[in-house]
Amino acid sequence: MRIIVHNAKCQGHARCSAQAPSIFTLDDEGYVLPGDINVAQGDELLASRAVRSCPERALEVDSPSAARFDPAAIQPKAGEA
Amino acid sequence: MAINPVPDHVPPEMVRDFSLFTSPGMPPTPNGDPHAAVACAHDGPPIFYSPYNTQDGRGTWVITRAADQRKVLQDAQTFSSHRSIFSSVLGETWPTIPLELDPPAHGVFRSLLSPLLSPKRVTALEPAVRERAIALIDGITASGTSCDVMKDFAFPFTVGIFLRFLGLPDQGLDTFVGWAKNLLHGDDVERPVAARKIVAFIDELANNRRKDPVDDLMTFIVQAQVEGRRLTDDEVRGIGVLVFVAGLDTVAAAIGFDLAYLARNLKDQELLRSEPDRIVLATEELLRAYPPIQLIRVATKDIDFEGAPIRKGDYVSCATMIANRDPEEFESPNTVDLAREHNRHAAFGYGPHRCLGSHLARREIVIGLEEWLARLPTFRIKEGTAPITCGGHVFGIENLILDWS
Numbered sequence: 001m002r003i004i005v006h007n008a009k010c011q012g013h014a015r016c017s018a019q020a021p022s023i024f025t026l027d028d029e030g031y032v033l034p035g036d037i038n039v040a041q042g043d044e045l046l047a048s049r050a051v052r053s054c055p056e057r058a059l060e061v062d063s064p065s066a067a068r069f070d071p072a073a074i075q076p077k078a079g080e081a
Numbered sequence: 082m083a084i085n086p087v088p089d090h091v092p093p094e095m096v097r098d099f100s101l102f103t104s105p106g107m108p109p110t111p112n113g114d115p116h117a118a119v120a121c122a123h124d125g126p127p128i129f130y131s132p133y134n135t136q137d138g139r140g141t142w143v144i145t146r147a148a149d150q151r152k153v154l155q156d157a158q159t160f161s162s163h164r165s166i167f168s169s170v171l172g173e174t175w176p177t178i179p180l181e182l183d184p185p186a187h188g189v190f191r192s193l194l195s196p197l198l199s200p201k202r203v204t205a206l207e208p209a210v211r212e213r214a215i216a217l218i219d220g221i222t223a224s225g226t227s228c229d230v231m232k233d234f235a236f237p238f239t240v241g242i243f244l245r246f247l248g249l250p251d252q253g254l255d256t257f258v259g260w261a262k263n264l265l266h267g268d269d270v271e272r273p274v275a276a277r278k279i280v281a282f283i284d285e286l287a288n289n290r291r292k293d294p295v296d297d298l299m300t301f302i303v304q305a306q307v308e309g310r311r312l313t314d315d316e317v318r319g320i321g322v323l324v325f326v327a328g329l330d331t332v333a334a335a336i337g338f339d340l341a342y343l344a345r346n347l348k349d350q351e352l353l354r355s356e357p358d359r360i361v362l363a364t365e366e367l368l369r370a371y372p373p374i375q376l377i378r379v380a381t382k383d384i385d386f387e388g389a390p391i392r393k394g395d396y397v398s399c400a401t402m403i404a405n406r407d408p409e410e411f412e413s414p415n416t417v418d419l420a421r422e423h424n425r426h427a428a429f430g431y432g433p434h435r436c437l438g439s440h441l442a443r444r445e446i447v448i449g450l451e452e453w454l455a456r457l458p459t460f461r462i463k464e465g466t467a468p469i470t471c472g473g474h475v476f477g478i479e480n481l482i483l484d485w486s
């Protein structure tokens with residue numbers, strides 16, 4: 001699974017890293033670092049939860065079919081690491 | 082208190098009998114729910130004029146829609162933060178920093194302070210925060226099956242962390258909480274007395290750190306440089322006072338309102354206890370439902386804003402508790418849904434002044450709830466007691482007696 005980061009939308013709430021500190025790296029002011037993020041298979045549930053916690057919708061899961069559904073639904077058919 | 086007539090340029094039909102200080106549910110109220118009480122602001126026009134809506138009895142425009150508040154808060158040129166809320170209590174005009182500075186000066190001081198409160202810094206503080214929570218809660222459970230959450234947990238927990246951050250000893254805790262209480266919720270006599278004590282305290286601390294530097298926030302401030310120079314005495318004081326006031330009361334109030342909610346909603350309490358993974362997201366929803374702060378801006382020029390004839394010098398209120406109940410922003414805004422996602426709440430404000438302490442505040446709340454729920458069985462409001470809540474510039478909860486017998 002890959003997460004697309006829309007930096008222009010990020011406001012530095014840092015809620016993604018509150019959910020998943022190991023996946024989202026922030027700068028000193030709490031803004032997510034630029035660049036898309038490849039998520040390891042075991043971390044997909046956590047990562048998608050973090051994506052959905054972003055109030056600005058600055059994070060997007062790259063596999064749209066999986067992203068919109070219940071996180072449990074994406075677990076069995078885990079995408080590329 | 083000053084009586085504030087409605088200015089001539091405000092159309093009478095835009096005036097509403099609404100105030101965060103005097104409306105029903107705002108004065109100290111047993112078993113009150115001031116956040117639910119202000120949600121009624123959405124029953125009327127999206128912007129109106131409240132003739133009495135600050136601590137010193139001034140009128141303000143009230144922006145109710147979350148989207149409109151974001152517009153105001155992002156336009157610092159039109160809606161200035163320079164309003165000396167603290168120093169005006171003393172009849173003075175120096176700004177608290179960075180809160181009451183506008184760009185570009187604001188950015189200089191914000192950049193100076195932000196590394197101290199960055200997510201990375203907060204992660205480093207986390208073990209100490211958790212240790213403190215556990216020590217307090219273990220003390221509480223060892224001594225009985227009931228306690229006053231505010232006095233026994235919320236204040237000693239949050240203020241203790243904060244004092245450590247400032248580099249101050251724990252002994253001052255009760256004194257500082259007393260000052261903050263008088264400053265935020267005191268009368269016309271108590272407020273200036275409290276403000277003067279805080280200023281004297283910060284000035285003295287700064288002097289001490291100039292003489293004998295140690296590894297703490299105040300030493301950092303007196304040694305810091307901006308634009309190639311040392312800070313002036315007023316700047317040092319402005320920062321010290323702000324950090325003191327910003328962190329003293331807000332987190333404690335949040336924890337109080339959150340635990341009061343969970344004490345009254347046992348299903349949600351059990352859900353978070355049995356699935357603690359949910360606490361991070363739930364904390365955002367509780368911040369949405371029970372945010373403590375009203376933001377004030379001052380118009381720097383005449384502007385017709387979404388139909389409101391705002392004139393230079395008018396006060397504009399962006400109350401986070403009103404934005405957070407906006408039906409256009411949130412589905413079922415008056416329902417607490419601990420699994421709410423994409424929760425664009427306004428508790429920490431928006432735009433250039435968005436709360437610098439938000440990462441610390443959030444960690445404190447999450448850790449406080451995690452340890453509280455893990456270490457206590459089902460808790461309720463103790464029978465025969467009623468938590469007293471109040472509105473105002475900063476919403477608060479005075480006492481919260483919980484029982485788990």
Ligand code: HEM
Pocket residue numbers: 162178179180181191198323324327328329331332335372373374376377401427428429430431433434435436437438439441442
């Ligand atoms: C739940 C707890 C808290 C809430 C709800 C909260 C809320 C806010 C809000 C709404 C603002 C924006 C004010 C404005 O735009 O006029 C703000 C600013 C600020 N807060 Fe907090 N705060 C909390 C805790 C803290 C803590 C613990 C600290 C410090 C240790 C802190 C430090 C600051 C600072 C320095 C600013 C000024 C930022 C600037 O002007 O650029 N806050 N806070």
